[in-house]
Amino acid sequence: MSSFGDTKINELSKVSLKEPVLIQGLPGLGYVGKVAVDFFIEKLRPRKIAELYSSYLLFPDGNLGINISEDGTYSLPRYEFYAFGEREPHAIFLTGDAQPSVTGQYEVASMVLDFVQGLGAKSVFTMGGYGESSLGEKLRKMGAKMARGGAITGAAGVILGIGRQRGLQCAGLLGATAGVYPDLEAARAVIQMLTGLVGIPLELKDLDREVEDLRKKMEKLRPSEPGEAKEGEEKLSDEDKGRYIT
Numbered sequence: 001m002s003s004f005g006d007t008k009i010n011e012l013s014k015v016s017l018k019e020p021v022l023i024q025g026l027p028g029l030g031y032v033g034k035v036a037v038d039f040f041i042e043k044l045r046p047r048k049i050a051e052l053y054s055s056y057l058l059f060p061d062g063n064l065g066i067n068i069s070e071d072g073t074y075s076l077p078r079y080e081f082y083a084f085g086e087r088e089p090h091a092i093f094l095t096g097d098a099q100p101s102v103t104g105q106y107e108v109a110s111m112v113l114d115f116v117q118g119l120g121a122k123s124v125f126t127m128g129g130y131g132e133s134s135l136g137e138k139l140r141k142m143g144a145k146m147a148r149g150g151a152i153t154g155a156a157g158v159i160l161g162i163g164r165q166r167g168l169q170c171a172g173l174l175g176a177t178a179g180v181y182p183d184l185e186a187a188r189a190v191i192q193m194l195t196g197l198v199g200i201p202l203e204l205k206d207l208d209r210e211v212e213d214l215r216k217k218m219e220k221l222r223p224s225e226p227g228e229a230k231e232g233e234e235k236l237s238d239e240d241k242g243r244y245i246t
Contacts, residue, residue: 002111002114002115004107004110004111004114005107006054006055006056006104006107007052007053007054007055007056007104007107007108007111008052008053008054009050009051009052009053009111009115010050010051010052010053011049011050012048012049012050012051013047013048013049014049015047015049015083015085015119016085017083017085017090017092017119017120018085018088018090018120019089019090019120019121019122019123020083020084020085020089020090020091020092020116020119020120020121021089021090021091021092021121021122021123021124021125021198022091022092022094022112022116022121022123022124022125023037023040023091023092023093023094023125023194023198024037024094024095024112024124024125024126024127024155024156024159025037025038025093025094025095025126025127026079026094026095026096026098026099026127026154026155026156027060027096027097027098027099028099028127028154028156029177030175030177030181030182030183030186030187031181031182031183031187032127032174032175032177032182032183032186032187032190033126033127033156033187033190034095034096034127034182035182035183035184035187036127036175036187036190036191036194037093037094037095037127038095039187039191039202039207040091040093040191040200040202041082041093041095043202043203043206044084044086044093044200044202046082046083046084046091046093047082047083047084048080048081048082049081049082049083049092050080050081050115051078051079051080051081052078052079052080052081052096052108052111052112052115053076053077053078054100054104054107054108054111055104056100056101056103056104056105056107056108057076057077057078057079057096057098057099057100057101057104057108058077058098058099058100058101059077059098060098062101065077067097077096077097077098078096078097078098079094079095079096079108079112080094080095080096081093081094081115081116082094082095083119084200089198089199089200091198091200092116092119092121094112094116099154099155100155105154105155105158106158106162108155109155109158109159109162110162112159113159113162113163113166113168117166117168121168122168122169123168123169123170124159124160124163124168124169124170124171125170125171125172125173125194125197125198126155126156126157126159126160126170126171126172126173127156127172127173127174127175127190152172156172157172160172171197173190173193173194174190175187175188175189175190184207187207188204188207188208191204191207192204
């Protein structure tokens with residue numbers, strides 16, 4: 001077990017990987033990142049290799065506590081690391097049920113990077129952020145839109161900044177979302193972009209069916225005419241409904 005301050009990583013099993021890419025997806029707007037990473041985990045069935053616990057991992061309302069599962073078991077909020085090494089490219093998927101508090105962002109992100117760099121990671125991808133150097137050019141060629149100004153807050157942004165300082169190749173992907181929970185359509189756009197960028201083969205038919213089912217349910221619940229933007233919302237063109245980098 002490695003620790004730093006109030007943050008600890010419990011290593012569950014040893015693994016040998018060749019320059020794995022870190023792919024991080026945590027709860028956020030539309031749950032886009034978490035849905036995307038959890039889909040990779042569901043389909044690729046990587047091995048769980050570690051858990052991160054920290055007093056900085058809080059519930060959305062800012063409280064500390066435990067999560068209770070449907071079977072009655074419970075656990076503290078945590079990050080989970082999954083290793084995929086059956087074929088190249090190797091990858092480490094990072095998911096979780098909470099984001100760190102503002103005061104703990106640097107500590108938690110640094111612990112994550114220490115751990116994955118110890119396994120040979122040289123690239124970091126998060127769901128929400130921006131592309132860097134050659135990665136940015138490759139993403140543009142794949143149809144991604146690059147952000148011009150603004151900021152990325154939370155774990156998705158901080159780990160990119162620290163990773164860049166460490167000389168890692170870093171990029172962040174953000175799927176356009178109106179904040180629907182979960183936004184499967186935005187998650188699909190991010191997954192498609194990431195599979196093409198990293199080269200991890202993944203069948204999206206199951207997700208396509210879920211996206212279509214959710215879209216039909218949302219249309220039935222929607223009071224306004226199809227395509228009509230609600231007050232305070234920006235109507236997206238067909239061109240804008242894909243994926244972009246920010």
